[in-house]
Amino acid sequence: MKVTFEINGTAKSVDVEPRTLVVDLIRTKLGMTGTHIGCDTSNCGACTVLLDGRPVKSCTLLAPMLEGKKVTTVEGLAKGGKLDSIQVGFHEEHGLQCGFCTPGMMLVGKALIEANPHPTEDEIRWGISGNICRCTGYMNIVKAIQHAAAANATENTAGVA
Amino acid sequence: MFPAAFDYIAPGALDEVLSLLGQHGDDAKVLAGGQSLIPLLKLRFAAPVIVIDIGRVDGLEGISRENGHVRIGARTRHRDVESATDLRGTLDVLLDAAPLISDPLIRNMGTVGGSICHADPAGDWGAVMLAVGAEFVVKSAGEERVLPAAGFFQGPFTTGLQSNEVMTEIRIPVGSGKSGGTYLKLERKVGDFASVAAAVHIVLGGDGRVASAGIGLCAVGAHSIKATAAEAALVGQEPTDDVIAAAARLAGDAAEPKADIRGSAEYKRDVARVFVQRGLHTAIDRAQGAAA
Numbered sequence: 001m002k003v004t005f006e007i008n009g010t011a012k013s014v015d016v017e018p019r020t021l022v023v024d025l026i027r028t029k030l031g032m033t034g035t036h037i038g039c040d041t042s043n044c045g046a047c048t049v050l051l052d053g054r055p056v057k058s059c060t061l062l063a064p065m066l067e068g069k070k071v072t073t074v075e076g077l078a079k080g081g082k083l084d085s086i087q088v089g090f091h092e093e094h095g096l097q098c099g100f101c102t103p104g105m106m107l108v109g110k111a112l113i114e115a116n117p118h119p120t121e122d123e124i125r126w127g128i129s130g131n132i133c134r135c136t137g138y139m140n141i142v143k144a145i146q147h148a149a150a151a152n153a154t155e156n157t158a159g160v161a
Numbered sequence: 162m163f164p165a166a167f168d169y170i171a172p173g174a175l176d177e178v179l180s181l182l183g184q185h186g187d188d189a190k191v192l193a194g195g196q197s198l199i200p201l202l203k204l205r206f207a208a209p210v211i212v213i214d215i216g217r218v219d220g221l222e223g224i225s226r227e228n229g230h231v232r233i234g235a236r237t238r239h240r241d242v243e244s245a246t247d248l249r250g251t252l253d254v255l256l257d258a259a260p261l262i263s264d265p266l267i268r269n270m271g272t273v274g275g276s277i278c279h280a281d282p283a284g285d286w287g288a289v290m291l292a293v294g295a296e297f298v299v300k301s302a303g304e305e306r307v308l309p310a311a312g313f314f315q316g317p318f319t320t321g322l323q324s325n326e327v328m329t330e331i332r333i334p335v336g337s338g339k340s341g342g343t344y345l346k347l348e349r350k351v352g353d354f355a356s357v358a359a360a361v362h363i364v365l366g367g368d369g370r371v372a373s374a375g376i377g378l379c380a381v382g383a384h385s386i387k388a389t390a391a392e393a394a395l396v397g398q399e400p401t402d403d404v405i406a407a408a409a410r411l412a413g414d415a416a417e418p419k420a421d422i423r424g425s426a427e428y429k430r431d432v433a434r435v436f437v438q439r440g441l442h443t444a445i446d447r448a449q450g451a452a453a
Contacts, residue, residue, distance in 0.1 A: 001169065018212065019165070019167060042196065042199075045264075055265070062169070062192070065195065065214065129352055130266040
């Protein structure tokens, strides 16, 4: 069947079997391997994508459910060669070790600070509670999200006299 | 893992959904948020011939107040209940339960009606709906039924819903009395299914006595359990510590837990008792502080 949606700002129309999982569609059919398959059982969040701006687990979504929706993957974070503030945060604060959970953590972090620009540490920890880092590097992941929130706040006030 | 092949259809109108359900019956499964169904499809515990996605049907989402009821569209996401802060003071138990359902990503997709119809014995909404005395509006082609939550949950993944029916709305009566409630959940780690959970909802009369009491238990039996003897022991009483402790013991007796990796039967039964006792104290404190 035909499914039409937008991914990272680009319109796509693909032919899929209805049983295709979104994570497989993105990785195999669209060749974007930044979205990871971790547990494949809705637990770990390595497959996180944004669906109309909200983080969801793409291993627990059927491809036809994307019809008419907007998807953002980790490949859609950087714009014109410029890293998103959440990516800068993970770089500056060493928010990754093996990197496997990182795409999901960054997307959840980005959605979190868009909905709540000044999150407390507790709110960040609660926000990433659906994403597992098996290196257990949570301290720096929290700092990375705080870094991005602070950078966004500075940018939003820059130039305001 | 990927599901067995199925036909997929996403009707734009409820009538079409009902007609398809009438036609396919047990061969069809309704897909809402998919957070229970898709894992079952992937594990091939479910292998429907046709999946009917109700994601494009208008009018199934949202929370509103009407004629003494709070109405929750069946496809309302857990997250939208979590953020419906105007329910505080009226239906505390919903606001306390919503953030404890799985994790934030699942709550962005999963739906209240989907979770109720899935009827996992460890599903949180079942106990909550039993506590607040909810009614479920279910439709089939040419017919509408209103089913009370009490009696709806019949066994693991088994409900009073017929194969040609779909749930469209949850109705929760809200009276004029002072009400309070809460949800207490024991989980091994954040985002897990409940080891044990208890939902409590109390309405106090003008004389300070308990006008109505709702107690639902989660994950301590083959389905969500309404602790009716405990509820009856509270109604008409002044909510003293002794009355609450006695009701909590009756709630513990109503639990039918099985020993598993999450604990022994004896342990779970006692957690249910303690949670109901704590929950009743919180519910009554909140009701006493609430505006009528």
